[in-house]
Amino acid sequence: MGKLSRVALLYIGAVVVSAVVLVARGPFAGLRWQYVVFLGILVIVSESRATQLRQGQLTWSSSSAAMLASVVLVGPVGAAIVGACTALGLRRGPSLLQRVFNTSMYALSAYLAGRVFLACGGHVGLPSEKSFPGIIAPFAAAAVIHVAANHGLLSGVLWLTRPRDRMSSGSPGAQGPGVGLSARLLLTDIGYAAYGLLMAALWSVVGFFAPLLVLIPLFVARWAVAQFVEQQKAYEATVGALCQAVETKDFYTRGHSDRVSRGSVMIAREVGMRGERVEAIRYAGMLHDVGKLGVPTKVLQKTGKLTEEEYAAIQLHPMRGLDIVREIGFLDEALAGIMHHHERIDGRGYPMGLAGDEIPEFARVLAVADAFDSMTSTRSYRGARPVAEAIEELRKWSGTQFDPAFVDAFVAALKREGWQRPEPPVLATDDLATVTAQDHDDPGAPLRVIDSL
Amino acid sequence: MSDLAGRTPAHSSREMRRYPWQIRDSGQLLLVVAAGVWMVAAVAQTAAKGLQDPRIAIAFGALIAFGEVLRLNLPGDRETAPIGFAGALAYALLINVGTQFVQHSAEQVVTVATIGMIIGALPHLAVGRPARLSGMAARLLCVACVAYIFRPLAGNSAVERHWGLAVTLMTALTVLALLLEAVLTALLRVDEQRARFRVALVDEMRVQLPLGAAVGASALLIAFAAEVMGLAALAVFTAPLLVTQVAFRRYAGIRATYLQTVRALAKVTEIGGYVEAGHSERVSRLAVAIGRELGIHEPQLLELEYAALMHDIGQLSLHDPIPGGATVLVSRQDQQRIAELGADVIRQAQVLGSVAEIVRRQNEPYRDTGHAANGRAGLAEPYQGSRPPLSSRIIKAANAFDDLVGSSLDPGRAAAAVQRLRLDTASEYDPATVEALSRVVTRRSVML
Numbered sequence: 001m002g003k004l005s006r007v008a009l010l011y012i013g014a015v016v017v018s019a020v021v022l023v024a025r026g027p028f029a030g031l032r033w034q035y036v037v038f039l040g041i042l043v044i045v046s047e048s049r050a051t052q053l054r055q056g057q058l059t060w061s062s063s064s065a066a067m068l069a070s071v072v073l074v075g076p077v078g079a080a081i082v083g084a085c086t087a088l089g090l091r092r093g094p095s096l097l098q099r100v101f102n103t104s105m106y107a108l109s110a111y112l113a114g115r116v117f118l119a120c121g122g123h124v125g126l127p128s129e130k131s132f133p134g135i136i137a138p139f140a141a142a143a144v145i146h147v148a149a150n151h152g153l154l155s156g157v158l159w160l161t162r163p164r165d166r167m168s169s170g171s172p173g174a175q176g177p178g179v180g181l182s183a184r185l186l187l188t189d190i191g192y193a194a195y196g197l198l199m200a201a202l203w204s205v206v207g208f209f210a211p212l213l214v215l216i217p218l219f220v221a222r223w224a225v226a227q228f229v230e231q232q233k234a235y236e237a238t239v240g241a242l243c244q245a246v247e248t249k250d251f252y253t254r255g256h257s258d259r260v261s262r263g264s265v266m267i268a269r270e271v272g273m274r275g276e277r278v279e280a281i282r283y284a285g286m287l288h289d290v291g292k293l294g295v296p297t298k299v300l301q302k303t304g305k306l307t308e309e310e311y312a313a314i315q316l317h318p319m320r321g322l323d324i325v326r327e328i329g330f331l332d333e334a335l336a337g338i339m340h341h342h343e344r345i346d347g348r349g350y351p352m353g354l355a356g357d358e359i360p361e362f363a364r365v366l367a368v369a370d371a372f373d374s375m376t377s378t379r380s381y382r383g384a385r386p387v388a389e390a391i392e393e394l395r396k397w398s399g400t401q402f403d404p405a406f407v408d409a410f411v412a413a414l415k416r417e418g419w420q421r422p423e424p425p426v427l428a429t430d431d432l433a434t435v436t437a438q439d440h441d442d443p444g445a446p447l448r449v450i451d452s453l
Numbered sequence: 454m455s456d457l458a459g460r461t462p463a464h465s466s467r468e469m470r471r472y473p474w475q476i477r478d479s480g481q482l483l484l485v486v487a488a489g490v491w492m493v494a495a496v497a498q499t500a501a502k503g504l505q506d507p508r509i510a511i512a513f514g515a516l517i518a519f520g521e522v523l524r525l526n527l528p529g530d531r532e533t534a535p536i537g538f539a540g541a542l543a544y545a546l547l548i549n550v551g552t553q554f555v556q557h558s559a560e561q562v563v564t565v566a567t568i569g570m571i572i573g574a575l576p577h578l579a580v581g582r583p584a585r586l587s588g589m590a591a592r593l594l595c596v597a598c599v600a601y602i603f604r605p606l607a608g609n610s611a612v613e614r615h616w617g618l619a620v621t622l623m624t625a626l627t628v629l630a631l632l633l634e635a636v637l638t639a640l641l642r643v644d645e646q647r648a649r650f651r652v653a654l655v656d657e658m659r660v661q662l663p664l665g666a667a668v669g670a671s672a673l674l675i676a677f678a679a680e681v682m683g684l685a686a687l688a689v690f691t692a693p694l695l696v697t698q699v700a701f702r703r704y705a706g707i708r709a710t711y712l713q714t715v716r717a718l719a720k721v722t723e724i725g726g727y728v729e730a731g732h733s734e735r736v737s738r739l740a741v742a743i744g745r746e747l748g749i750h751e752p753q754l755l756e757l758e759y760a761a762l763m764h765d766i767g768q769l770s771l772h773d774p775i776p777g778g779a780t781v782l783v784s785r786q787d788q789q790r791i792a793e794l795g796a797d798v799i800r801q802a803q804v805l806g807s808v809a810e811i812v813r814r815q816n817e818p819y820r821d822t823g824h825a826a827n828g829r830a831g832l833a834e835p836y837q838g839s840r841p842p843l844s845s846r847i848i849k850a851a852n853a854f855d856d857l858v859g860s861s862l863d864p865g866r867a868a869a870a871v872q873r874l875r876l877d878t879a880s881e882y883d884p885a886t887v888e889a890l891s892r893v894v895t896r897r898s899v900m901l
Contacts, residue, residue, distance in 0.1 A: 129552070129681060198678070198689060205677050206620050213677075216670035217693035220663050224700035231707045234804035238711070241801035242718040245769050248798070290718070293725035293769070324720050328713045330706075 019104035040085035047089030068196025076114025083110035113146035261285030263369030284334035291321025337362025374441035480644035488590035495563035516540035521573020542672035562600035737761035760811035767795030
């Protein structure tokens, strides 16, 4: 894991040494080894099924339930040994140093929890009906100490190793190295820890069967979450591929949906939209032009002025897009965005001619990102324009075509994050691709329509 | 401007939701009647004898009602109520609450479960969601079976003294109840969707296993823990099941969205005027029906559905639409090119590799007769290694059928189309697939 600073090595060394010393001091007399072994196996199983958090920097496992159960059943030393069993977790990834640190950290947190449990008046051994509710307070103290020690020791090492490398470690995580603890993970951990007490309590009724029963629902829940995450990834990939298929015909607009989606998300984040709305606008961006397929190819390719009829066909594309995606249940607000992304603030847009605040917020955001990407991409009738020039253009139309608030937000976001412009298209010689002669998204070159008057 | 197709609202004729009074399948009817009779008898008997331990009964009844309110739809249109089911099973398996020995009868278990389920179903009815009587009946029957086996034993002193025996018995009964539910649901699906029983059962078990394990474990936990912590056990051990249910709900949600999205985006070919309106949807429905007829399992059935929906997506890359969009009428090379282009599109998604493969091979003839070029003299000897996958063969047949018949409902035309495909089974179409198609089409025209 690269070179570590001396301070970091000292820190890790201190954690390892204190864990070893505390466990070695014992006492081992009266330790119920069969419990230790069984709980240790549970920890190994939990650890082997750990979840990756944030690109493998951190992992999270449900082992805290088994560790807290061991605090009650076998006391601090036994709990430390059970905690040390994480070393045997069948998981690829962590280096030797990381494994050593994780093992010591878990042993140390479990030991501390055990000591606190005793200090608050808890008794080691199988709890009976009489132990309740007296056992709850010491147990709660132990659970809090266990989670706090675990998160604290981990944050320490993350902070110390921050500049060079990040430690992949066996437990819940910080927002970023050294930034702080994630409140949700902390709560989850305390929740799992609470099941440690239940495990211990049930042990007096059904013995070794208790931990298995307690862990089954927890494991199934984790499995379902993993399935959900996997499906969601698959879903995104599929939507992306299908959107690409829609625009694949036209060399010039390839990747347009993807970039509009990115731009819209930048704006949405900048104005502080909630997470779900940002997600929705991402999909709206990807899907905003699917209706373009309903516009006959010959209209898109026409170089001269458009007839009224042809112009009407183009104006219809947001509605056609809506027709396609209407049945996708979750889109809701995104649907309005797709339908109205060509409305203008001054009311001269299409398809409905809405003005100002009548235009749905999503549509106003999409309009800005849409026009910007069109201007910064190569078109058959002009080269790609520089970002600065496109920003000028946005500002120029701000208040008439675009919502000024979103133009400002986009410019601010662009300044901070920059913009990846598309590569100029490579014109292949096959006959599959067609070329858009006039881009309906380009505010600098509006569609030319034959005057009917 | 050409007349752009695709404006017809998508017919949502896929398995319409039925109202309780519209039960048409005999199996469903039988199940509901059986559960109903049992229920009425049990309620009557309990009413006559009076309620034992009313406090405990009300607590469990409330849990069951709560669970019914939070029903869950699993992928494949399966309705379950994990928390309610776990609560009812736990009530059937209860021995002690704290130090108090409980001795309610099996009839009382059925009564409490029934009342809980009915109360829990009320909010669903209030918002206009139909109560699925068959699912409730199946759950009730499972609970009743466990109750009638276990309640007489619960008072037995041998069970009281030997915890090992009690634990084994209770676990076995829970597993039995979950298996019984799977069998009953599978039977219902056989009846409803014309699936094969063995296939339906395996699919059912595969979908239900993880959640079933959580339900069974929670039921046992509640029953055991009630002895140590009294009725608090209900709340404590419902919590993880609640978390599980939330996770499953999100999972089922994204699965449903996925299917909706592919269905919707498959329609771009129609809006672009490449294919006739409703073509992809019809082909996919037909393909799935044939697949079911041929005993394909659910995960592969889903792949087949995706592939069928997107089988014409390659046409998007064509310069101009094929007149009428009917791929059955264009040359083999063109068909093959469309298939390859479509597969390329799907392969972009990276997660649908097998779907892409199905689409790629959708035009390959069932048997390559080699056109007698290499001296086989037309003796149709199949190339075993290169035969296209079953799903591709199904799409080939379903696509050809739809190109010939379209949205027409005329049975004569359908029969003629089947006949034409049948004549081509020497090389083009898989005979078994065409026969399955014929059965599906016949059934449909009978139902009209």
